[in-house]
Amino acid sequence: MEPFTKLTAIAVPIDQANVDTDQIIPARYLGRSREQQVEGFFHDMRLDLNGRPREGVTLNDPAYKGAQIIVGNHNFACGSSRENAVTTMVDNGFRAFVAPSFGDIFFNNCFQNGALPIRLPTERVARLRVILHELPGAKLAIDLAAQTVVGPDGQTDKFDIDSFRKDMLLKGTDSIDFTLGYQQDIARFEDGQRRDMPWL
Amino acid sequence: MAEPRTMFEKIWQRHVVVDRDDGYTLLYIDRHLMHDGSAAAFARLKERDMKVRRPDRSFATPDHYILTSSHRPQDIADPQQRHLVEVIKENCDAHGVTVFAAGDPRQGIIHVVGPEQGLTQPGLLMVCGDSHTSTHGALGALAFGIGSSEVTHVMATQCLWQRKPKAMRINVEGRLGDGITGKDIILAIIGKIGAAGAVGHVMEYTGSAIRALSMEGRLTLCNMSIEAGGRAGMVAPDDTTFAYLKDKPYAPKGAMWDTAMAFWKGLPTDPGATFDHEVTLNGSDIAPMVTWGTSPEDALSVTGRVPDPASAADQTRRESMQRALDYMDLKPGTPVEQIPVDRVFIGSCTNSRIEDLRMAARIARGRKAQVPTWVVAGSGLIKQQAEAEGLDKVFREAGFEWREPGCSMCIGVNGDTGVPGQRIASTSNRNFVGRQGRGVRTHLVSPAMAAAAAVTGRFTDVRKMLG
Ligand code: SF4
Numbered sequence: 001m002e003p004f005t006k007l008t009a010i011a012v013p014i015d016q017a018n019v020d021t022d023q024i025i026p027a028r029y030l031g032r033s034r035e036q037q038v039e040g041f042f043h044d045m046r047l048d049l050n051g052r053p054r055e056g057v058t059l060n061d062p063a064y065k066g067a068q069i070i071v072g073n074h075n076f077a078c079g080s081s082r083e084n085a086v087t088t089m090v091d092n093g094f095r096a097f098v099a100p101s102f103g104d105i106f107f108n109n110c111f112q113n114g115a116l117p118i119r120l121p122t123e124r125v126a127r128l129r130v131i132l133h134e135l136p137g138a139k140l141a142i143d144l145a146a147q148t149v150v151g152p153d154g155q156t157d158k159f160d161i162d163s164f165r166k167d168m169l170l171k172g173t174d175s176i177d178f179t180l181g182y183q184q185d186i187a188r189f190e191d192g193q194r195r196d197m198p199w200l
Numbered sequence: 201m202a203e204p205r206t207m208f209e210k211i212w213q214r215h216v217v218v219d220r221d222d223g224y225t226l227l228y229i230d231r232h233l234m235h236d237g238s239a240a241a242f243a244r245l246k247e248r249d250m251k252v253r254r255p256d257r258s259f260a261t262p263d264h265y266i267l268t269s270s271h272r273p274q275d276i277a278d279p280q281q282r283h284l285v286e287v288i289k290e291n292c293d294a295h296g297v298t299v300f301a302a303g304d305p306r307q308g309i310i311h312v313v314g315p316e317q318g319l320t321q322p323g324l325l326m327v328c329g330d331s332h333t334s335t336h337g338a339l340g341a342l343a344f345g346i347g348s349s350e351v352t353h354v355m356a357t358q359c360l361w362q363r364k365p366k367a368m369r370i371n372v373e374g375r376l377g378d379g380i381t382g383k384d385i386i387l388a389i390i391g392k393i394g395a396a397g398a399v400g401h402v403m404e405y406t407g408s409a410i411r412a413l414s415m416e417g418r419l420t421l422c423n424m425s426i427e428a429g430g431r432a433g434m435v436a437p438d439d440t441t442f443a444y445l446k447d448k449p450y451a452p453k454g455a456m457w458d459t460a461m462a463f464w465k466g467l468p469t470d471p472g473a474t475f476d477h478e479v480t481l482n483g484s485d486i487a488p489m490v491t492w493g494t495s496p497e498d499a500l501s502v503t504g505r506v507p508d509p510a511s512a513a514d515q516t517r518r519e520s521m522q523r524a525l526d527y528m529d530l531k532p533g534t535p536v537e538q539i540p541v542d543r544v545f546i547g548s549c550t551n552s553r554i555e556d557l558r559m560a561a562r563i564a565r566g567r568k569a570q571v572p573t574w575v576v577a578g579s580g581l582i583k584q585q586a587e588a589e590g591l592d593k594v595f596r597e598a599g600f601e602w603r604e605p606g607c608s609m610c611i612g613v614n615g616d617t618g619v620p621g622q623r624i625a626s627t628s629n630r631n632f633v634g635r636q637g638r639g640v641r642t643h644l645v646s647p648a649m650a651a652a653a654a655v656t657g658r659f660t661d662v663r664k665m666l667g
Contacts, residue, residue: 016520018395018495022632027611030237031265031280044634049620073516075396075429079632081331083347101399104365104431105331105345112349162363164224175349176248179357182218182226186359189217189228196214199452199460200230200257200324 002114003172007096008141009068012058013129019072020079021106025088027080034091037084041092063136071098071128071140078103086113096142098149100125111165114172116142118149118159127151144170204470206367207436208402211342211467215325217359226359231319233328234260234297234351235310236284241329241351242291253358255296259319262288262302263309265614268576268603271302281614295355308579308605311335311549315419316579318448322437322464327354332549332629334425337434338418339441340467342402344432365431366476368401372409374483379663381559382417383551383627383646385409385481386424387489391499393479398430401477404469405435409483415444416555423550424629427496436468490536490659491631491644493524498631500536502649502661508532527633528641529621536659539643541625543618544573544654545636546600546647548610551627552578556647557586561594563651563665569599570657573650574616576608600654612637625653 029040046059053060070076070089076099077085086109089097095115100122110117120128131152132138138152144166150156168175193200205213218226234241238260245252252258265284267276276282285302292299300306300313307313311332314320322340327333329351336343346360354360370389390397403425405418413421418435425433435441442461445451452460487501500507509525509532512518525532530539546552546560557577575595577583583605586592592602608616610628612635618624620639627650628635631642645653652662 015516016523017516018497018520020495020630020632022630022635026634026638027613030613031278031284033280044638049639075399078395078399078429079331079426079630081329081345081347083349086347101396103429104399105347109347109349112347162223164220164222164361164363175361176250176353176356179226179353179359179361182359185218185226186228186357190358193228197230197460197463199456 001172001174004095004114004116004144004169006143007068008139010064010066010137011069011071011098011132011140012064012067013071013132014058015073015129017074018078019076021077021082021085021103022079024077024085025082030082030084034087037088038091041088061136066093068093069096069098069140069142070094071125071132073125074100074122076102077106081105083109083112086110086115090115098125098128098140111169112175114169116144116169118142120149120157120159124157204473206469206473206475207340207404207434207467208342208367209473211323211325212364214323223363224361225364227325227362229327229354229358229360230257230324231326232258232354233310233314233319233326233333234258234288235328235330236262236265236288238329238351239284239287239291241348241355244352245355248356250356252295252297252355257358258297259314260288260292260297261300261307261310261313264607264611266302266606267614268606268608268616271307271604273302278615305580305584308582309549309552309607311423312552312578312582315339315415316448316581318445318451321445321451321460322441323467327360331426332423334430334433335419335423335549337425337432338415338422339445340434340437340464342432342434345426366401368398368403368430368477368479369475370403370405371407371478371480372405372483373407373480374409376409376412376483376486377663379488379648379666380486381646381648382413382420384486384489385483386421387491387496387499387644388481388486390424390428390496391489392481393428395427395495395497396429398425398428401430403428403430403433405433407483410435411438414555415440416553419553420550424496427629437464488646488649488662490649492528492530492536493521494527494631494633495524496629496631496644498524502536502659504536506530506532506534506536537661538658540623540658541571541643541653542622543571543624544650545609545624545626545628546574546650547576547578547608548628549578550629551647552576552582554582554585556627557582557591558589560647560651561591563648563662564598564600564655565594567598567655569654571654573600573654574603574609575600576603577605579605598655609636611635625650625659
């Protein structure tokens with residue numbers, strides 16, 4: 001997995017709360033190859049039924065071209081467990097997501113794909129979205145080791161992240177290899193369970 | 201005396217393989233369920249040249265991509281879709297995993313099949329690469345959805361790293377009225393706490409209204425925990441649970457049943473155990489529910505009216521309500537009972553079990569569908585049972601279509617979608633924009649309400665139709 005250390009990049013605001021993973025990648029793309037899924041990225045939110053870009057959608061605004069960060073709202077990426085929601089964003093260049101809260105499964109899925117979900121207080125995220133609307137193309141600077149996000153207004157915010165997740169991201173650790181280091185513990189558990197829950 | 205513990209805590213503690221100082225726990229997975237979306241996870245396992253560690257703890261069935269017009273894979277026109285339905289069998293065979301493949305009467309929606317086969321049991325830790333894995337908590341299991349990389353991780357190690365979620369209790373007291381179902385309860389709960397109301401929490405449903413629910417009702421309830429943002433949902437096992445589980449194919453038998461029972465009886469939350477969050481609802485206040493918007497939290501009583509964004513608490517909410525109303529093509533103030541529907545879908549892992557079909561048939565009997573209506577049983581066995589009870593005849597006589605089991609119009613990846621602009625009364629779990637096809641407008645309801653909409657052509661308070 002590609003490590004995540006620092007990222008200074010254009011951030012694009014998405015104001016809606018409860019943006020679900022069906023919006024991030026509509027279900028009809030799920031049975032396709034990863035390459036084919038790239039165009040599924042927010043497809044129906046970006047384009048109307050005739051394939052024309054919708055007005056007022058930040059993701060269509062050329063001023064945010066090259067963005068690698070999304071600043072969302074409450075319960076960002078809620079809904080289905082589809083990991084394609086993360087991979088389609090990664091494949092479209094996005095590596096970090098800032099929101100007051102996330103869908104739990106999406107949040108976990110990010111770490112498997114070298115992407116960083118950052119929770120910041122509601123008011124601060126709202127402020128960042130306002131700034132990004134006012135100054136399209138403005139950048140955020142994220143430093144994972146220091147656990148900081150610097151906004152276009154120069155304000156630095158600290159964010160929380162478990163040291164477990166942080167180390168894995170910083171080093172790009174493969175989680176299966178990591179867990180296989182606990183083989184003996186797993187085998188011991190299985191022995192115990194054979195006695196404890198013999199009906200399984 | 202030991203600290204009183206919640207049921208969630210007891211199950212969690214029993215599955216700890218490693219507890220790290222940084223707050224992460226390696227948990228052992230008792231059952232891993234898979235569906236036809238698991239091809240990518242198998243492919244990653246193959247890249248590493250690894251085998252499934254516990255094929256005896258893994259079970260699979262194709263549900264998402266299977267057709268509901270025919271279960272013959274060769275009838276699937278789209279090659280990628282056909283591949284997914286077929287490759288799950290190849291993958292499972294190669295790894296020694298039990299698969300209920302297309303053509304097997306035990307095939308069905310994975311969250312219907314698990315409980316039906318007795319794979320789902322109290323006190324187990326279960327995962328599946330699907331967010332509605334929360335369903336299995338209805339039997340007192342701790343069950344949650346995971347992403348595709350985590351699926352590969354479970355295949356390879358039978359374990360998963362997790363940080364302990366918080367615990368939340370949802371207490372529903374009182375008697376439900378006739379025609380009020382688990383679906384109405386959960387929509388009322390989500391309407392109250394919101395689509396993010398339980399993020400980071402495992403929900404336990406308690407109270408007399410929950411205890412009185414059948415197993416099917418509890419499965420519906422727990423199924424939609426994820427729509428409140430919950431990591432999992434659970435109901436303590438009791439006589440309803442044990443009676444349901446007894447004699448299921450994979451349930452313990454003979455002396456093993458008694459051994460298991462001794463463990464199961466110790467699972468319910470101890471008196472005095474504390475939750476991080478508690479919510480109480482009055483069950484007797486709950487009316488048949490209908491969603492009006494594009495999030496399951498947009499739920500209201502069938503007796504209500506479409507809300508006005510002007511009444512929203514803040515601007516973000518106002519804008520999102522307006523967006524939802526535009527998409528749904530609804531005007532504020534419209535009585536729900538005046539909203540016509542174009543189509544009805546009865547099915548999905550939320551509402552495709554025998555009790556759901558019986559309830560829908562009760563309303564359909566002797567009446568006629570006013571709009572195209574599909575009934576898709578949750579599994580081959582449910583379809584057989586419904587046919588043995590003559591429910592298929594009731595549906596056919598009412599002009600409903602009786603189809604082969606699968607996820608079908610819940611998600612439409614098999615091609616079962618509506619057309620843009622269509623308004624569908626659906627017993628599924630998500631009314632997201634485009635969930636049932638581009639531009640399709642989904643209203644979530646119970647099977648009874650769906651059948652009532654089918655025969656009246658609009659939302660109708662099913663309580664008026666119960667004879
Ligand atoms: S029925 Fe719908 S929600 Fe349930 S597993 Fe299938 S697609 Fe997912």
